[in-house]
Amino acid sequence: MDIELQRDPQPLVQDWLSDLNAALEARDLSRLAALFRPDADWRDIVALTGSIETVSDRAAITGRLVEAVAAAGARNFAIDTERSPPRDVERAGEACVESILTFTTAVGTGAGVVRLKRADCRAGEAMAWTLLTSLESLHGHDEETVLAHAEEPAFDRDFHGPNWLDRRQESSRYADRDPTVLIVGGGHAGITAAARLKALGVDALIVDRMARIGDNWRKRYHGLKLHNQKHSNHFPYLPFPKTWPKYIPKDKIANWLESYVETMEIDFWTGTSFTGATWDAGERRWTVELDMDVAGGVHRTLHPRHIVMATSVSGTPNIPEIPSLERFEGTVVHSSRFASGADWKGRPVYVFGTGTSAHDIAQDLHGNGAHVTLVQRSPTLIVNVEPGAQLYDGIYYGKGPTLEDRDLVNASMPLRVMKKAHRILTDQARAHDAPLLDALERVGFRLEFGEDGTGWPLKYRSRGGGYYFNVGASDLVAKGEIGLIQYDDIADFTATGFTMKDGSDRAADLIVLATGYKGQDHLVEQLFGTEIARKVGAIWGFDERTQELRNMWIPTAQPGLWFQGGSFAQCRIYSKYLALQILAAEIHRD
Template identity: 55%
Template structure:
C-alpha cells in the first residue's frame, strides 16, 4: 500500500497502478486496502451501464468485482492533457484529486480519484471518492476533430445537389423517419440532438415555437440568465468571448438559432407533439405531430426524448374565489412586460424567481405592486452568493470542470451546498434581516442544502435577488401572505382584516406541474405508470428517470440548466448509440 508522500502525482499514479493490478483478479481482499471505509463510487455507464452511486467501502466491494469482471477495465493512467493531480478541498475535506483515463471492453472513459489518509491504517492514502464515466464507444467515436465529415471533395458533381440541397432534404424527412425524435427545442433538446448528430444518429427536434429559441425569446421582457456565461456553453460550440456575463434572453434565443444552423440540426418549428404509443413488437413509436401548415404527420421513431424542461404544464392552483375577480389573470408563462400596467395596481402571487422578476418588472413600469407569498422561500443575492456553487468554473477548462461537477456523490454534494448556504447567509445577512422585519418567510432548503437542491428536488422555491428583495425590504413593493387573503372580489383581494388590495392584474407565478402530468397527457396512464416519478432523487441517489433508460422502452428525459444538459446529453446519447448498435438492452429491467 501507499505510504504518506508529498509528491501528489506519484501518490495518484501509485494508487491507479495498484487499482489496476487489483482489478486483474478483483475481489474484496485485493480491493479493500485501496478504499477508505467512508468512501464513494459514482459510475456513469463505464462499468455499470447505469448512472449509480455507492456509499461505503462494503457496498463498493460488493459491486465493483462483479462489474469489473464483465467490462475488464484497464489502462488506468493520469491524463496528461487534463489538469494535473493537485491538492484541493472538496466538501470541506482536504484531498488529493487526480483526473485519469482508462478503457473497458466497449469504450474509453475518464474519471477522478480523490485520496485521503486513513487515520485507522497508518494514514495510508486511500480512495475517498472514485468517479468513472464513459467517454466514447470503441468503433463509434464522434465525428469531430480529425474524424470530422469530409463533405464534398475537390472532384465535384456540379449538376448534383449542393450542401444546402442536402440539408433541406435531410430536414424534410420526406422519405424516412428519424431514429430519434426530440420533443422541445430549448437547451435540453439542442444538446441531445447535437450529441446524437456527432454519433451519426438521425435526429429530429420538434418545437411549438415559430422560431428556434422562442422558448426563451417569448419569456418576460427583462429576463436574463441567473448564472454566469462561463457555466452555460452548449456542447461543441462555446459562446464567443464578448458575450455578457449574464446572457439576456433574446441573445440566448438568437444563439440557439445560430447553433441549430452551425451544428446542422434538423429542427421543425411550429410543430406540436400530440400523442404517442409504443409498438413493442417492432420496437418503435407511432407519434402524431401537428405541423406548421396545419397538417398531421405520423412518424415511427425508435426513440422519443422528452426535452420540455423540468416542468411542462403551467400550474394554476384551484383558488375558488378567483373567478370573482373582474380584472386580468395571467399565469407567469403568459406574462411579457409591464408597460400596459403603468399607474395600475397589480398582485403577483408566488415568490420564486418568476414572481420576484415579474413584480420588479411591473414596479419598474410604474405599476403599484403587491407580492403575495404562499410558502417560505429561499432568497440569495445573485452576487456573490448565487455564484458560489459555480466557483470551479472560474478557472481551468470546461471539460475538467464538467468532470468535477459530475463526479461528486450525492451525500458530498449536499454537504458542499450546506457549506455554501451557510456562507451565503453571512454574505446576505443585511438583506435577510430586512426581509424578516417586513414579514417575509425565509427558508434555506431541506437540511439547509440551499437553492441548488431546491431546484433538483422541486424545480423552484427560491429567488436570486437582482433587486426585488431590496424593494420588498424597503416596502416599495408591498408584501402580503396568501394565508391572510379571505376572498377575491371584483376589484382585487379582500384580506381577513377587511382591507381590500385593489388590482387590475393578478399574475399567478405558481410554477409548473411535474413532468409526470405531461407524460400522462401525451402517452396515457399506462406509460406514465411504467415510467414513474421524474426529477428529484430516488433510492439510487440519482435524479429519477433523467438522462438514463426508463421503465418504458425508447422513452427518455433530459432537462435542467444549460450545464446539466451539456454534461448529461453526452451520457444519454451514448446509451442510445449503444442500443442502436446492439451493445445495450433497451430498458433497465
C-alpha cells in the same frame, strides 16, 4: 511536516491505482476494501453499471465494484496524461488530491475522477474518498471517427447536381425516412441532445410547437436574464464568445439557439406539435403523430426508435386551485404568459409567488410604475446574485482546466459530498447576505435555506424552484416599495380584488400567478397514456436508492423513451451520456 503530506499528488494517485488494478484483477475484496474510506462514495455514469447510480460506504462499494468491473470488462485504470494532471484541491472543506483517470471497457473507453483526502495520506496508504467512473466513448464510434467518415472529398464538385444546401434542406424534410431519434422540445435541453447525437452519427429530429427557434426564451418576460454567469452555461462544441456579458439576456440566448442549430446542422421542425405516440413492441419503434402549423395544416406520422422528451423539468404551467378566484373580474395571467409591466402603470397588481419569476415580474412592474405586491405562499430561499448565488459554480471560474475537465469534476461529486459542500457554501452566502435577510424578515418575509441548509442547487434538483437570486427585487421588498402579504391572510376573492381576514379590502387590476410549472410526469400521461406513465414513474427529484435524479438521461422502464432536462450545465454534461447510450442501443439493436 509529515513526509507523506509532502508527497506529490502524482505518485500518490499512481500507487493507489496500481493497488486498485491488482485488487480488481484478483477479485480480492479485502485488498479492495483497504483502498476506500469507510464513508467513501462511488458514482458511475453508464460505464460499469449501464446506468447512473451512486454507491455509498466501503462494504457496499467493494462488492458492487468487483461485480461491475467484471461485467463491463473494465481494466487498466490509469492517470489520464492527456488531461489535467493530479492536483491538490479543496472539496467540501477537505484538502484532497484529485486526479482525472482513464480506463477501458469491453465497449469503449472511460473517464474517471478519484479523490484522496490528504489527511488519509499520513499513513502512506491512501484511501479514496470519492470515485467517478463514466463512459467517454464507444470503440470505433468516437466523435472524431464519425466526423472523418462523414466528410466529403475535398474536391468532389458537381456543378449541375445538388449542392450542400440542397442536400441539407432535402434531408431535413424526412420525406423518405424516419429519424432514429425524435426529440420533443427545442430549448437548450433538446438542442444539446441533438448536437451530441449528430456528433455520434445518430439521425435526430427536433420538433417544437413554437414558430421560431428560440421563442421559448424570446417570448418570455421583457427583463429576463440568466441568473448565473456565462462560464457555466456554454453549449457543447461552441462556447459563448468571450465578449458576451456575464449575465446573458433572454433574447441573446434565443438568437444563440437559432444560430447554434444552423451552425451545428441540426434538423428542427418549428410550429410542430407532438400530439402523442404509441409503442410497437414487435417492431420496437414508436408511431408518433405530429401536427404542423403550416398553411392549411399538415399532419405527419413518424416511426422513430427513440423519443427524447426535452420539454424542460418545468415546461407546463402550474395553475393551482385557488378558492373563489373565479369571482375576480380583472385580468389573471400565469407568469409564463406575462410579457411586460408597461401596460400597468399606476394600477394595483398582485403577484402570487415568491420564486425567481415572481420577483422578476414584480421588479418589472415596479419599474413601470405599477403598485405591485407579492403574495407569499410558502417560505422561500433568497440569495444575492453576487457573490452568494455564484459560489456554487466556483469550479467554472478562473484559469485552469478545460471546460470538459471541469464538467467531469462537476459530475464526479456524489450526492452526500455535494450536500456537505453546499451547506458550507450556503453558510457563506447567508453571512454575505445577512443585512438583506434581516431586513426581509423585519417586513414579514418568510425565509428558508433548502433541505438541511444545502441551498438553492439541490432545491432545483428536488423541485425545480423555490428560490430567488436577488437582482434588486428583494431590496425593494425590504424597503416596502414592493408590497408583501401572506396568502394565508386572504379570506376571499371579489370582483374587484380580495378581502383580507382582518376585514380590509384590496383592489386589484391584475393578478399574476407565478406558481411554477408541472414536471415532465404530467406530459407523459397526457401524451403517452396512463399505462406508460405508470410504468415510467416519477421524473426528476432524487431516487433514494440510486441517489440520482429519477429517470433522467438513462433508459426508462418504457423502451425507447428517454428524458433530458435541467440547467444549461446539466444538459451540456449529461447529453453526452444520453447520446452514447442511444448509440449503443442502435449498435446492438440487431
